[in-house]
Amino acid sequence: MxxxxxxxxxxxxxxxxxxxxxxxxxxxxxxxxxxxxxxxxxAGFTYDRERFREYFSDFASKYGFTDMYSGGFYPYPTMEEYWAYWSRYIYINRYQDAPKxxxxxxxxxxxxxxxxxxxxxxxxxxxxxxxxxxxxxxxxGDYGLFQCSEPCCQETYDNDKLIRQMVEAQGYIIAPDGQLTVPENTILKTYIPSELVPHCPHCGRPMSMNLRADDTFVExxxxxxxxxxxxxxxxxxxxxxxxxxxxxxxxxxxxxxxxxxxxxxxxxxxxxxxxxxxxxxxxxxxxxxxxxxxxxxxxxxxxxx
Missing domain, CATH: 3.40.50.1220 (TPP-binding domain)
Incomplete structure (x- = not known):
């Protein structure tokens, strides 16, 4: 026993x-x-230091934060900038494999x-x-799911395809192994096209991540x-x-x-x-x-x- x-x-x-x-x-x-x-x-999913600098040095220079968590709470002036940040964050922490x-x-x-x-x-x-x-x-919750920010219903939505489109719209190329590469002489954008900003298919309100932060979390x-x-x-x-x-x-x-x-x-x-x-x-x-x-x-x- x-x-x-x-x-x-x-x-x-x-x-x-x-x-x-x-x-x-x-x-x-x-x-x-x-x-x-x-x-x-x-497993290597760290949110500061080298890994932060590798993927967010442009955001750090522009907005002044020094780690991924802080970037998640930054009051971005537009939804295009907000989702540029979050799409990178979601991609590297959900769709890439852990380093170890x-x-x-x-x-x-x-x-x-x-x-x-x-x-x-x-x-x-x-x-x-x-x-x-x-x-x-x-x-x-799951970084791979969106939900209505209200929410108007208890539904979630897979975000794989849209997140990848957001990341590529910033200038990245997604390699077959999932790694992100930047073509030579490319300056990454810190915003995405307005048409990629996600909205609820039912009520039209902005989408949010399906993460338990308050009483809007969708189960x-x-x-x-x-x-x-x-x-x-x-x-x-x-x-x-x-x-x-x-x-x-x-x-x-x-x-x-x-x-x-x-x-x-x-x-x-x-x-x-x-x-x-x-x-x-x-x-x-x-x-x-x-x-x-x-x-x-x-x-x-x-x-x-």
Whole structure:
């Protein structure tokens, strides 16, 4: 039983905890992965420094911000400029592959297990490397979806084709492998043609991203279907040897993954909780004997497994 395995609350010496995680994973009836931003950061999806400069140096010079997050909140004077920024942002963080094979490594660990993924990430990395779409619940939305900004209805719309058109209208060429290139002597535009600005097909209002930022977030049919599948997965494995594997989850939205994982581990003596997070790997005393908490880079730990 998982409850017989005891470890310290957190550790920087990874050899023992990795052996424990390997053993627990091997004997688990089911695995629930809870993924936060730290997982994608480990995979190379960073939002400042070199990656920001590579794709947004022109925006930085023109508007004065120094990272992608700040650019997302900038009060652009026109929708043409707003969508020029956001189309680049969405393209590189949703339609390009992550620079490092962290998600591929994670998939290789669980692909033969009965698994489910609960994530606050919106970059679609799980599905791109082979995770089953029916075993994924993106609670906070998807960069690949538009919705009405009002919203006038509970519908979302795939944005792949339009995002690519916006990016190309700024001067980029999209290579067959998805990478962006700039032709010689081309000066990139920081705006798009007005005809590419997206509007709701029902009411004509401006579109927005399907991201949970306020009460306008659209929970469409796909969202509710995924929520139901997650609930059914937990019900089906209630009381069994279930591994709650939390990766890169911080304290912006702990009520979605972290706190529920703690509660479900405490309720089930056969459950085991593992948290891998650089600088924020902790668990409450009530589940210490059913837990491993590792302060380390997620990709490094996955590689060792």
């Amino acid at each position: 998982f409850s017989k395995i005891w470890t310290k609350k957190s550790t920087n010496d990874c050899s023992g905890p990795i052996d424990t995680l390997r053993q627990v994973l091997s004997h688990a009836d089911a695995v629930v992965i809870g993924a936060g931003a730290g997982l994608s950061t480990s 094979p962290v998600y591929q490594g994670l998939f290789s660990l669980v692909k033969d297990k009965d698994y489910f993924v609960l994530t606050t990430n919106v970059d679609h990395c799980f599905q791109k490397v082979g995770f089953d779409k029916k075993r994924l619940f993106y609670t906070q 469409d049919v796909g969202w509710h279907t995924a929520a139901d599948r997650y609930s059914e997965f937990l019900r089906r494995h209630e009381g069994q040897r279930i591994l709650f594997l939390e990766l890169g989850v911080g304290y912006n939205t702990p009520v979605i993954i972290k706190y529920p994982f703690w509660r479900m581990t405490a309720k089930n003596p056969n459950a085991f909780y593992v948290c891998i997070n650089q600088g924020q790997a902790i668990c409450p005393p009530e589940i210490e004997r059913q837990s491993v908490c590792i302060h380390a880079d997620i990709g490094a730990i996955i590689a060792q497994l």
